[in-house]
Structure formats: C-alpha cells, structure tokens
Amino acid sequence: MLSARAASLKPSATLAITAKEKALRAEGLDIVGFGAGEPDFDTPTHIKKAAIDAIMDGFTKYTPVGGIDPLKDAIIEKFKRDNDLDYKREEIVVSCGGKHSLYNLFQAIFQEGDEVIIPVPYWVSYPSMVELAGATPVFVETHEEEDYQLTAEMIRKHLTPKTKGIVLNYPSNPVGSVFFTENLEKIGKLAVEHNIYLISDEIYDKIAYDDYKHTSIASLGQPIKEITIITHAVSKTYAMTGWRIGFAAGPKHVIQAMTNIQSQSTSNPTSISQWAALAALRGPQDFVGTMVQEFVKRRDVFVSGLRSIEGVTCFNPQGAFYVFPGFKNLLGKAYKGRRVHNITEFAGVLLEDFHVAVVPGIEFGKEGYLRLSFATSMENVKKGLERIKKAVKALD
Numbered sequence: 001m002l003s004a005r006a007a008s009l010k011p012s013a014t015l016a017i018t019a020k021e022k023a024l025r026a027e028g029l030d031i032v033g034f035g036a037g038e039p040d041f042d043t044p045t046h047i048k049k050a051a052i053d054a055i056m057d058g059f060t061k062y063t064p065v066g067g068i069d070p071l072k073d074a075i076i077e078k079f080k081r082d083n084d085l086d087y088k089r090e091e092i093v094v095s096c097g098g099k100h101s102l103y104n105l106f107q108a109i110f111q112e113g114d115e116v117i118i119p120v121p122y123w124v125s126y127p128s129m130v131e132l133a134g135a136t137p138v139f140v141e142t143h144e145e146e147d148y149q150l151t152a153e154m155i156r157k158h159l160t161p162k163t164k165g166i167v168l169n170y171p172s173n174p175v176g177s178v179f180f181t182e183n184l185e186k187i188g189k190l191a192v193e194h195n196i197y198l199i200s201d202e203i204y205d206k207i208a209y210d211d212y213k214h215t216s217i218a219s220l221g222q223p224i225k226e227i228t229i230i231t232h233a234v235s236k237t238y239a240m241t242g243w244r245i246g247f248a249a250g251p252k253h254v255i256q257a258m259t260n261i262q263s264q265s266t267s268n269p270t271s272i273s274q275w276a277a278l279a280a281l282r283g284p285q286d287f288v289g290t291m292v293q294e295f296v297k298r299r300d301v302f303v304s305g306l307r308s309i310e311g312v313t314c315f316n317p318q319g320a321f322y323v324f325p326g327f328k329n330l331l332g333k334a335y336k337g338r339r340v341h342n343i344t345e346f347a348g349v350l351l352e353d354f355h356v357a358v359v360p361g362i363e364f365g366k367e368g369y370l371r372l373s374f375a376t377s378m379e380n381v382k383k384g385l386e387r388i389k390k391a392v393k394a395l396d
C-alpha cells in the first residue's frame with residue numbers, strides 16, 4: 001500500500017498538459033501549444049561549452065553537497081549586481097533546480113501544525129510542497145481588478161498563531177504580476193513583527209518588461225533580510241530548464257538545514273551543470289536581453305489580441321512569459337448545445353475541437369482564467385489567437 005502522503009499527491013498539472021499536447025501531436029494533429037513552462041530558446045553556446053569543458057577537465061565526481069565555491073561566489077555576485085544584496089558563502093545553497101530549492105526549504109522550516117500563506121493564483125507546486133512538509137496552505141485571493149496586488153492588510157486577516165511563512169513570487173507564474181515596492185515593504189514589516197518566514201521565489205527577476213525594475217523584498221532592510229529566503233534558478237533566465245540548477249539565499253541556519261536535507265537525499269546537484277551555471281551567471285548577459293525583447297513582442301500581440309475578443313479580459317504581464325486571460329463573462333454559455341460550466345471544460349473544448357492546448361486557471365487556484373505561455377513562436381501566438389476567437393464565437 002502507498003503512503004498517505006503519496007496517495008493524496010496530485011501530479012503537476014502543467015507537466016501533465018505538456019505531455020497530453022505531445023501525445024496529440026504524435027497522432028498527427030496540428031496542436032498549438034500554450035502549455036510550455038520553459039523558454040523556447042536554446043541554451044547559449046558559451047554555457048554548453050563550459051559544460052563540455054567541465055566533462056573534459058574531469059569535473060565528473062561528487063562536489064560539496066551545497067555546490068562548488070566558485071558557483072556560490074557567482075551567485076553572491078549576481079545578488080550584489082542585480083539586487084544590491086550581500087550574502088556570504090554559508091548563506092547560499094545550490095540545488096537540483098528552483099523546485100528542489102523550494103522543496104528542501106519547506107522541509108527545513110515547515111512541519112505539522114504550521115500554516116503557510118500562499119497568494120492566489122499560485123505556482124502549481126507551492127500547495128503540494130507545503131502539504132508534503134506536513135503543513136497547511138492558507139490561500140489569500142488576489143484580483144485582476146487590483147493588479148493582483150497582495151497587501152499586508154490582506155495577509156493580516158489570515159494570520160493565526162500557527163502562521164509560519166508567506167510565499168511570494170514576483171514576477172509571478174501564472175500571471176506575470178509584480179508586487180509594488182510599498183506593498184512589499186509593509187508585508188516585510190508585518191512578517192518581522194510576527195516573526196514569520198518570507199519565501200521569495202524570484203526566478204523571473206530578469207524576465208521583466210516595460211519599466212519594471214525588480215526589487216527583492218530581502219533588500220528592504222536588514223530585519224526583513226534576516227527572515228527571508230530567496231529561491232532562484234538558472235532555468236528560466238538562461239533557457240536551462242533541463243540542466244537542473246537552482247539556488248537559495250538566506251539565513252545561515254536555514255541554508256545549513258537545507259544542505260543537510262540535500263546531503264541525505266540527492267547529494268550535490270550535477271557537477272557538470274554547476275560549471276554550466278557558473279558560465280551562465282558570470283558570462284555575457286546579452287542573451288537575456290535578446291530573449292526578453294522577443295518575449296515582449298509576443299506579449300503585446302497576445303494581450304491586445306485577447307482583449308479584442310468580446311467578453312475576455314487580460315492583465316498585461318510585467319514579467320515571466322505567460323498571459324492569464326479571464327473568461328468569467330463567458331462561462332455558463334453553451335457550446336454545441338452543451339453548457340460550459342467551468343474553465344476546465346472550456347480548456348477541454350479548446351483542446352479537443354480547436355486544437356489549442358492551455359492550462360486551466362483552476363490549477364493555479366483561479367476559476368475563470370486560462371494560462372497561456374508565450375514561450376512559443378509569434379506564428380503560434382497568432383494562430384492560437386485566431387482559434388481562441390473562433391472558440392469564443394462558437395459559444396452561445
């Protein structure tokens with residue numbers, strides 16, 4: 001018999017949809033896929049070369065559990081350069097992807113009886129990871145009409161003596177929303193007052209649009225920094241999802257605990273990937289700018305295309321590579337004589353009859369919305385928009 005822990009665990013919805021998309025394509029169907037949670041760019045050549053060199057130079061053995069010192073130093077430089085934050089080596093741990101950093105972190109700081117505040121819509125894995133640590137997710141709704149802002153007042157309403165942490169993700173997946181600095185300041189103050197950990201997932205800090213300049217909550221004063229753990233990865237910034245390198249920065253005792261958990265599970269992240277990540281962080285950064293320029297063009301076409309469809313709303317993302325259009329006004333209408341009750345049914349219609357693969361917002365805790373990734377070609381964005389328009393027209 002399976003453990004209760006495993007039996008109640010849902011597989012990642014986004015990975016499941018990408019798999020379904022691939023299966024339908026293998027059947028020969030022309031599917032426009034908006035499920036992808038990874039850049040459609042190739043890893044830059046200088047990074048690949050660093051990995052090849054690492055192999056040839058014999059860096060093919062165990063490394064220190066929490067990562068090699070040169071990579072920790074490059075991560076320290078990144079935080080200084082981008083976020084004006086000072087960390088020491090013992091405040092950094094390298095893991096097998098950003099997801100792994102978050103998993104180890106939750107195992108290190110949460111346990112039975114703890115409550116963890118998660119703003120909605122959320123990245124799919126936070127609630128499951130909180131539960132795997134034995135703790136309970138507490139959801140706080142944010143709204144399109146309010147630019148998906150989370151305020152200290154909203155959090156305060158959900159605080160109990162059991163509250164142990166607040167999970168923040170900005171720019172966010174699935175919305176691409178960011179938190180205004182004045183809100184981060186007040187949230188930070190509240191967390192310090194109540195001695196609550198701040199988990200700050202800043203994996204999209206460099207994938208930012210318009211005049212958004214990322215401010216890490218950890219940079220808003222020493223007391224806030226002391227209760228904040230930033231998680232990050234090279235996965236999205238450098239199109240390195242397959243290499244599996246993530247990292248975390250925070251108080252020494254938390255980082256040590258995460259390293260201990262890692263030492264009893266995965267041991268070090270892949271030695272070769274660590275050298276590649278080092279080249280990514282220390283090498284030329286022009287790749288990121290080029291990718292972001294391409295993303296912004298697709299975002300503009302996507303957002304204006306979606307907004308032009310009657311009944312559809314769409315937040316203009318400030319970062320990451322997703323749009324999160326709202327179909328609330330259209331639910332309850334009929335398609336081919338059958339009522340479309342919820343967004344999952346509409347996503348089913350889109351996939352089956354219009355050959356567009358999307359992720360229903362309910363997977364991120366938000367009914368009435370869809371997540372569409374624009375980490376795909378402009379041609380696909382335009383083709384997909386036409387198909388979504390047709391699908392909406394077919395509702396009555």
Ligand SMILES: *Cc1c(COP(=O)(O)O)cnc(C)c1O
Pocket residue numbers: 037096097098099100123169172173201203232233234235236241244245246
């Ligand atoms: C992709 C993603 C991660 C995990 O990234 P990996 O490095 O691939 O594990 C974590 N948080 C958010 C919000 C993401 O979108």
